[in-house]
Amino acid sequence: MSDGPRVLVVDDEVQIRRFLRITLEAHGYQTFEAEAGQVAINRAAQVRPDLVILDMSLPDMDGLSVLKRLREWSATPVIVLSVRDSDHDKVSALDAGADDYITKPFSTDELLARLRVALRHAAPNPSEEVVHCGEIEVDLTRRLVMRGGEAVKLTPTEYALLRLMIQHRGRVLTHQQILKAVWGPEYVRETHYLRVYFAQLRQKLEANPTLPELFITEPGVGYRLVCE
Amino acid sequence: MASQRACVPGRDLPPLQRAVEVDRRANVLVPAFDDQPSAERRRWPWEREHHVDAARPAECEVDPLDVEVRREAGKQRVATPNELIGAHDELLRARFTIQQRLPVSFFRLGLLKSNLSTDLLVNLDGVLRTAVNQMSSVFNAQVAITLSQVGQLRPEAHASSTLSLDEKEKSVARWAFENNRPAGRFTETLPLAAAQHLPLLTPAGSVGVLSLRGRTGERPSFDLEILLETFVHHIALVIQREMLDEAAEEAQMLRQSEKLYTTLLNTISHEFRTPLAAITGASSSLLSTGILFTPQAQRDLLSDIYSAAERLNRLVENLLDMSRLEGGRLALKxxxxxxxxxxxxxxxxxxxxxxxxxxxxxxxxxxxxxxxxxxxxxxxxxxxxxxxxxxxxxxxxxxxxxxxxxxxxxxxxxxxxxxxxxxxxxxxxxxxxxxxxxxxxxxxxxxxxxxxxxxxxxxxxxxxxxxxxxxxxxxxxxxxxxxxxxxxx
Missing domain, CATH: 3.30.565.10 (Histidine kinase-like ATPase, C-terminal domain)
Structure with a gap:
């Protein structure tokens, strides 16, 4: 077994666990498995994983409860496995402290990208000064935004939004998380603010604003800044 | 007249054998009027035979309590004495009123018939509602209709009923249904009941019971009794027709939904099998030992598997959406x-x-x-x-x-x-x-x-x-x- 990051896979389907084990080990991760909620909690305490992949529907308890129990004593990043129609579950999981989610069925590439992002965010982060994301470059100390080498002028709100997304790049942020962080807790229901401001950000920062590659909408959940 | 002795049945009054059968299925005999009513009034059969003429009273007075109940070999029921006497009295007391009211009643019956027959009443509920309404007004009574279901009377009367039946009345109604004979008030069976219960008889059997309770508590006049029989008979036939229609419709719907179900199953299994065949085929090729695929061929097979799986996923999503849409469970977020x-x-x-x-x-x-x-x-x-x-x-x-x-x-x-x-x-x-x-x-x-x-x-x-x-x-x-x-x- 390699000494890469330790991943606990929690899923009741043996085929899913097998496929994840083979894939993750092929990419240098160490894997541990649990087929039910209670087992997962015990296993997590025992092996101290660097990351947990948690299926939301388990035979003995729902994934959300497992997540909450885990969060009582552990800050380990958790990526939730969910199905398309349950955006409510996804949002609840993210609000309960999950780091990200992935919708079944998913491709291995998607999963590995999420894993890398979650592990990076969990690692102690040296304070960044300049962040590159695709064509854009953000100088966080001097509050400068460049696209393709040219300065882009953003309003204070646009900049606050961009900075938040940059800090959490690669991760999904829920509507509520974004509204709370940028506008304040009393604005968490004003989702139309986000439609307007993300449209503006795309207009200024995307190569093709109508086919965004950076600021990605996560239907029913929130937004993700993709910096691959 | 008041000083006269009471009539003695069998001597002063003849057996009620001249009655005319109105409804063989109901086994009820009611007396016939003269075909051509005289200028003065209609006569009862025995009046002609025995010259008992109410207008010119005979030597005895007809006492309802003295009139004997007559049956014919248990097959047929003769109109009960009470029915006859009641009708007779009514005729005597208010023959002109009755003669004026009769056409109105029959007009109403016609109305009921036409209402019941029109296509507007597309279902049994409509038929029953109309029947209850019409009967309530024609007979100034509360009416309940209890339908039968697989040979048994349903426990509750139809929702449109204006008369509520307690357990006792229900048991009388059940008796009427099981014996195919009227029961309850103004009949010879369980006459202490509050309502009169008439089986809804059709050639194919009884479809239920109509229960009726006059608002005045008085026994209905003879012509109203006849009218009632006719109503009940007609309603029974209409109900039966509607029941048959509904059964036919249900069978038709069942056939259609079965056909739809079969089509759905066939199509879905086809839609599932196509990508499944691609997945099974491509993956078994890759698994088979002894064959060396070029890296390009391997990639092609793998991408076939991948796109077939995506197609299956889309199929499942659409099926789920469809079932949520059709089940009316789709709440837009x-x-x-x-x-x-x-x-x-x-x-x-x-x-x-x-x-x-x-x-x-x-x-x-x-x-x-x-x-x-x-x-x-x-x-x-x-x-x-x-x-x-x-x-x-x-x-x-x-x-x-x-x-x-x-x-x-x-x-x-x-x-x-x-x-x-x-x-x-x-x-x-x-x-x-x-x-x-x-x-x-x-x-x-x-x-x-x-x-x-x-x-x-x-x-x-x-x-x-x-x-x-x-x-x-x-x-x-x-x-x-x-x-x-x-x-x-």
Whole structure:
């Protein structure tokens, strides 16, 4: 077994666990498995994983409860496995402290990208000064935004939004998380603010604003800044 | 007259054998009138024989209590003495009133018949409601109709009934039903009951019981009794007809739904098997020992597996949406949506390469309150279709415009187009334009239309002048977007 990051896979389907084990080990991760909620909690305490992949529907308890129990004593990043129609579950999981989610069925590439992002965010982060994301470059100390080498002028709100997304790049942020962080807790229901401001950000920062590659909408959940 | 002795049945009054059978099935005999009523009044049969003439009283007085109950070998019931006497008295007391009222009653009966027969009463409920209403007013009574079900009287009367039956009355009604004979008040069986219970008899058996309780508590007049018999008989026949109609309709519906179910199963299993066959075939090739595939061949097989699995996933999503739509369990989760954003993500999920997309979005499209996930599914389906039926490497046009208070999105391809006669049929579940290659789920368009309609919009297909197929989504854009403010930083 390699000494890469330790991943606990929690899923009741043996085929899913097998496929994840083979894939993750092929990419240098160490894997541990649990087929039910209670087992997962015990296993997590025992092996101290660097990351947990948690299926939301388990035979003995729902994934959300497992997540909450885990969060009582552990800050380990958790990526939730969910199905398309349950955006409510996804949002609840993210609000309960999950780091990200992935919708079944998913491709291995998607999963590995999420894993890398979650592990990076969990690692102690040296304070960044300049962040590159695709064509854009953000100088966080001097509050400068460049696209393709040219300065882009953003309003204070646009900049606050961009900075938040940059800090959490690669991760999904829920509507509520974004509204709370940028506008304040009393604005968490004003989702139309986000439609307007993300449209503006795309207009200024995307190569093709109508086919965004950076600021990605996560239907029913929130937004993700993709910096691959 | 008051000093006369009471009539003695069998001596002063004849046996009631001259009665005329009105309804053989009900086994009820009622006395007949003279065919031509005299100028003075109608006569009872025995009056002619024994010259008992009420207008010219005989030597005895008819006492209701003295009149004997007569049956004929237990097969047929003769109108009970009470019935006869009651009617007789009524005739004597108010013959003119009666003569005036009779035509009115029969007119009402005609009304009932015509009401019951009209097609407006499309179902049994309507028939029963009309019957109860008409009977209540004609007989100035509360009426309950209790239908039978598989040979038993139902425990509760029909909802339209104006008379509520307690347990005792119900047991009388049950007796009437089981014995195919009237029971209860004004009858010879259980006359202490509050209501009169008449079986609804038809040639095929009894369909229920009609219970009737006069508001005045007085026994109905003789002509009303006859009228009642006629009513009950007619209602029974109409109910029977309706029951047969409903049974036939139910059988028809069952046949249709079974057919639909079979079609659905056949189609779904076909739609599932095609990608499953690709997956099984490709993966078993890769697994088979002794064959060395080139890296390119391996990749091809693997990508076949991948796209077949994606197709299965789309099929499942559409099936789920369809079942939620049909079950009426679809609650839209509306939120403000940027249409451009939505079209962009649908484009991505439909795997339409940007190079093949010709996108034109009107500037300043308003935000719309939509269910993002479902509307995204609509455009995924439309783009998926457009791609499937388009020539290789041809452009797919996606346009969004605003007209007055309406947003219109058009998805156009350069394919063969949809024949005019199929423009509407492509929205039928599992319909496929004849001669087109298989591959879709057969559900994409119907599901999409249902979703768009749930949003108050419309979806239809067109044949654009330049050729190809065009699917047009129209959405209401009326809602004003609330103001947006800068963050306080």
């Amino acid at each position: 509306r939120d403000w949506c940027d249409l451009g954003d939505l079209l962009g993500s649908a484009r991505k999920r439909a795997e339409l390469p940007p190079a093949r997309l010709q996108l034109s979005l009107a500037a300043e499209l308003p935000l719309l309150r939509l269910d993002y996930v479902l509307m995204e599914q609509v455009f995924i389906n439309l783009l998926d279709n457009a791609l499937r039926y388009a020539p290789e490497a041809s452009l797919i046009r996606l346009e969004a415009t605003q007209r007055a208070n309406q947003i219109e999105v058009r998805v156009t391809n350069a394919g063969a187009g949809i024949p005019p006669e199929d423009l509407e049929r492509v929205f039928d579940k599992f319909y496929r334009v004849p001669g087109t290659q298989p591959g879709g789920t057969g559900l994409g368009l119907p599901v999409s239309r249902a979703i768009v309609e749930a949003h108050g919009g419309s979806l239809h297909a067109e044949r654009p002048p330049g050729g190809g197929a065009c699917l047009v989504v129209r959405l209401p854009g009326g809602e004003a977007v609330p103001p947006v403010q800068e963050a306080a930083l």
